[in-house]
Amino acid sequence: MSTEIVERSAAQIAREVNGGSLSAREAAGAALAQIDRVESRVGAFLTPLHGDARAQADLVDARVRAGERLPLAGVSLAVKDNMCLTGTRTTCGSKILERWIAPYTATAVQRLVNAGAIVVGKANMDEFAMGSSCENSALGVTRNPYDLDRVPGGSSGGSAAAVGAYEAAIALGSDTGGSIREPGAFCNLIGFKPTYGRVSRYGLIAFASSLDQIGPLTRTVEDAALVYDAIAGHDPMDSTSIDRPVEPTANGLLESLSGLKIGIVRQFDTRELGDDIDEVYDRAYHDLEALGAELHDVSLPTADYGLATYYLIAPAECSSNLARFDGVRYGLRVEAQDVQAMYEQTRAAGFGPEVKRRILIGTYALSSGYYDAYYVRAQKARTLVARDFEKAFEDVDLIACPAASSPAFAFNAKSDPYSMYMMDYYTIPMSLAGLPALSVPCGWVTPPGGTRPLPMGLQLCAPIFSEKLLLGAAHAYERATQHALKHKPQVSEV
């Protein structure tokens, strides 16, 4: 065998398991062994599921023996811990749900299991998906597999770290304002957020319902396409999931970009990000051109309002979504004199500072005196952002821009909330517009004071429902550039 099992792509593993040259038990066993080897340094998982994974692998082997062909047979899967899995604790990285056992399984997770994937663990995350570094988890530290002194990104940091460290072949993350794309970029992965409504949110513990979207974190575009094809499609349990046929993407991966018009966003000038970073993106745009794409300048005049808009809408929705964590029915309860005091003390003890901050902002933005000034205006701004994209897509097929303004940063480097919020500057506008977008590795930068080269991500974005084109183009770029293969994670060195 050429490469270690854990380093093979999901597509490769599925082919081998379906073909009989590898068993799901071996494939899952390899991932579990890798977890045992590196997890103490990476900390990707809050709940590893060795026993369940082995049992699941045996089931997959039985199904394959019975003649089923499963698109993700034997593929190890890390699930962000805000997605429910029956009988497994689902914590959202929060003290308030630290011991909560989910009584049902999220649709997206179930669809991957049906497709033959094996859940090897529940991955760490910023508490209730609020954060861009995974440092807001109340339950553990996750390190970037490419530099253990740095963050993996967030909020799907555990999912990204697990795949980056070969502890899982694929992962599910959730993206509200960039929470798949940014950690994808930080961990040398494809981080893909599909069109809003394309993947059921049933079983995803909500942060901001109108923005949340489940998507894959994978090491190749082909793997992202396989995962997307398995999880996309209408779910009668989620009325925001779109009832419209899904075009399979894994069979439409492109070899070149000829004939495609790609927009470069004028406002997203990379020169102020530093010479090294500017150079990476400059090269990336040239590579797109070399692959046959026609580059155009596009303008997103309202993109600058994205961040402010997002930080009103997302907290507003979260203040309401998180009300149910009150100590009455499940999760943490602090005993107190009366029910009001119980609510207060439970929530005071159960939520971390970032969650509390956003609940407060959201409660304020929705309060009767400020609703029109903040929430309503933010909704209007959101419409304008979406319109900017619509207009831009009249001229181009795709838009390219950075996925994050820097590579992975060191722990505690972003101590004030605002500089952390700025990490999502490039990803938020697409979330507000509900567009499909992904991050694909586009180069390496060794930051000042850093000792190792760190991956950077190129963000590609497409009109709604254009996942096939988006993944197709990303595949052509990935194949031609092969940036992801240039360096190995730090954890594989020992």
Added chain:
Amino acid sequence: MSQTLLERKYQAVIGIECHVELKTATKMFCGCANEFGGEPNTKVCPVCLGMPGSLPVANGVAIEHVIRSGLAFGAQIPAFSKFDRKNYFYPDMPKDYQISQYDMPLTLGGEVKFWREDGTMNACRLVRIHLEEDTGKSTHAGSGDGRIAGSAYSLVDFNRAGVPLMECVSEPEIYGAQDAVAYLEALRRTLLALGVSDVKMEEGSLRCDANVSIRPVGSSELGTKTEIKNMNSFRSVHRAIESEIARQIEIVESGGRIVQETRGWDEVNGVTHSMRSKELAHDYRYFPDPDLVPMEIVPETVEKIRASLPELPWKRFERYTAEYGLEPKQATQLIDNVPLAEYFERVVTASNHPQQAKNFVLGELSRLANETQTPVAESKVSPEHLAELIVLVEGKSINSKIAKELLARMWEGAGSPKSIVQAEGLAQTSDPAAIEKFVDDVIAANEKVVADYKAGKTNVGGFLVGQVMKASRGKADPALVNELLRRKLG
């Protein structure tokens, strides 16, 4: 001033908010059964328990029920509607927000037509009807009176959480306790006729709050209102409103000021009491529920529902009183008993004699029904056979005495009255010669009574008529018997 005089000086103004649990197979946003009662927490799922990650999916039948109700009251059905979240913390509300409707309800306007005991029609306009979900139910244990104060612990039953609830909000256009009850009765009858709810107050499927204020007669401004909650029957609605009006008049008369507040109704002591001040009202932070897509109500749907509306109770009331000449009380009695009304209608159609149909259905037939505890509509007397009987009476083929006997036998299952009459020769005798013979025989056999009659004791006439009827085995035409007797004794 006496109470009555004071009530002439002030006018009470009442607005009513009704919560109606809708009759659907499943709950508002999930697939759990929508049924009353059951072991606590057995009709629940992740969605109606508000479990993390669960999502609501709106029940189309419930939406249709609200539109149906709106159309029955002549409301407008806007082309777009949406669900909003009403945010507040409450232990038996699973998500700590209620999915409701705020600025875009399913129906706008309309009016509830109601009638008073004397049959006069009145109407109260509706502000809106909107759709929301119900909460669970708390039981406080370990305290003597079931109140939360002093209880050792509380138990929550979520069976009712997520049950579809329709809220009908009236304009303040009801001017007395009597009218408030008449309004509620009309609302209840209509919803029952529409089949959208069981509207059982005792099961909580109909709950109402009343906003009460008073103002000097002649004034058009609204006074400060109080909201009365916890009324669990139309009787308590009546009593509570009366008592609240009296309380407010007393305050104003003694120079006081009404405080806007929520008041509870104490059934035992017959008074309202302060619950909480409205000044401390919550900021519910309504906003569109991002888990539910906005609804587009297409005109075709609305027209389809409109075409399926049954005859409305107020229209039926007008038909019964105007066309059939029924007394308001009798018309109401029929309308409030839907199977009986349907039975009645079939008798009218088959006999074409509404008055007789009413007399038999509400009279002899209802008496038999009461005696035997069998509803008329389920009895062995078919509406068609009753109609046959009515035709026999109206055609003077039988007299009312025979009719009564026949009905008793039909109740036992004797079938067609016509065939009994034929088989047993029960047809009324109107042959004057035959009757004269009976009369002569009776006069001859009762010399003393005849003497008394001639001496002026005319009240014994009835006895003689009875004897003639008996001799004819009940078949003689009573009118003829009377006439002949009078002639012969006169």
